[in-house]
Amino acid sequence: MIADVSTLEGCARKVRADVLRMAHAGKAPHVGSALSCTDLLVALYWRVLRIDPVHPENPQRDRLILSKGHASTAQYAALAERGFFAKSVLEEYARDGGRLGEHAGPHCVPGIEAATGSLGHGLAIGAGLALAAKLQSAPYRTFVILSDGECYEGSVWEAALFARPALLDNLVAVVDFNGWSAMACTFETLHPLADKWRSFGWAVQEIDGHNFDQIVAALESTPYEEYCPSLIVAHTVKGKGVSFMERDLEWHYRPPSDDDLVRALREIGA
């Protein structure tokens, strides 16, 4: 069954609602970061990735690494909604003794391929996985979601420089370009981001990261060039879907209050 755009939109509403509920219950930050990459995760988990929630360890499965690990609520929620584990597990988020930390631990729940949290790690790990697939002639692909602020890390560019000569056309990186790092606007300092990646030998597409037609088209047409790793610059909105959270850095830090949650869920239509 191929998920169509309206299905994806419905899933995204559920995931966003879960993100807000988890952040509220866990009194945890980074809501804006989770909401900006929600549509990317939904497109991947419901449409693009060759995965089976019943067999999460299948060696041939596609891999997804959320290198911007602070957006973990969106990944936990997507995995639960997709059936990797019971939705009740989401209640363990940021709770004493719970399995779900603010940054995912190694294999803390089915579907988590790598622990992240410190920025700049996921792309090299993803490159290693993609290289392992090449060495084993395995068909799986590796997807890595990075934040824009993460692109300040030198290790991102070490991995970027490595991937093209290693011919990793089974590696796809997506930059969730929501325009904000933890303290600053990134538009000017990272501009032109796509050209930077192109100059490292990546084939690049720029899309609206909240338009499912564009997201799916970009993710399903990789590799864009033979032997080249693929990079998607997804232009997104931090806090997407909740008007009073959009483009407001406050929501990188502030957990939603009771009132915030009610208003936000109403806007999402969950």
Added chain:
Amino acid sequence: MRNAFIRALEAAARSDPRVVLLTGDLGFKIFDPFAAEFPGRFINVGVAEANLIGVAAGLALGGMRPFAYSIAPFATLRCLEQIRNDVCYHNLPVTIIGVGGGYSYGHNGPTHHALEDIAVMRVLPNMIVVCPGDPVETELAVAAAAIHGKPLYLRIGRAGDARVHESAPEFRIGEAITVREGRDCTLVSTGGILPVAVAAAARLSEARISCRVVNMHTVKPLDDGALRRSFEETGALFTAEEHSRIGGLGSAIAEWAVANDRPGPRHSFGADDCFASLSGSQAYLRERAGLTAEHMAATIAAKLGRRAAC
């Protein structure tokens, strides 16, 4: 030890197709035979240690058995967070090879000296730390690392390391090797300083002090049984390492002593808490750090109240 390492890795790669060798652009020519025999399984990631370790972790997640090679300080410090988060946190079968333990890269200077690597690797959860004492042990350690299946730091010398073992000893990770028997004291050594420790024991023997030499090639986990036996049978423990006296073997055994309610080492031979201020060969820098057979023997004799004898 470097040549011994690559010979052993070639053998491991022959028997296990999962073995891959990554280098951070170091090892000119020595890896040519490996690269020729195992196309695709030799990867030079370039001068990029963070990526070296991150890619190694990804390869291990994908079912491979990567060995990541660079000069010891580069392989451990530049990419410390990758080792901690990507390799150790995930408990992955990645072996990190630090070539040039201690002062092996003498005249290259403190940027290339490895005097903190054991301390820094030892503190990481899940990490195993192995420092072979000679080329024979290096070969055995590589073979053991290839099948061990855990994060492992293998600290080797460079070139021209003296051979201690005439024949291959029994080698198991975590099990110390008694190189020389003794009754009056034990000198516990790790890494390439082993031949010096053996020579110190020989000098002590001339002074009628019977010094056991235990090669604690695995600094983590320590061989609990070997330490207990040495305390019980010889009384006094001394340690030797080409590493800072902070955080290395001496510290590890002091921690062991605290945990086991025993007295700690009587003296730890190692480098002072400073960078080498003058250029020097490995032999010169060892001498300045007191890592000579003469200094070790004299110090041990004095500590045992046998000052005049040595």
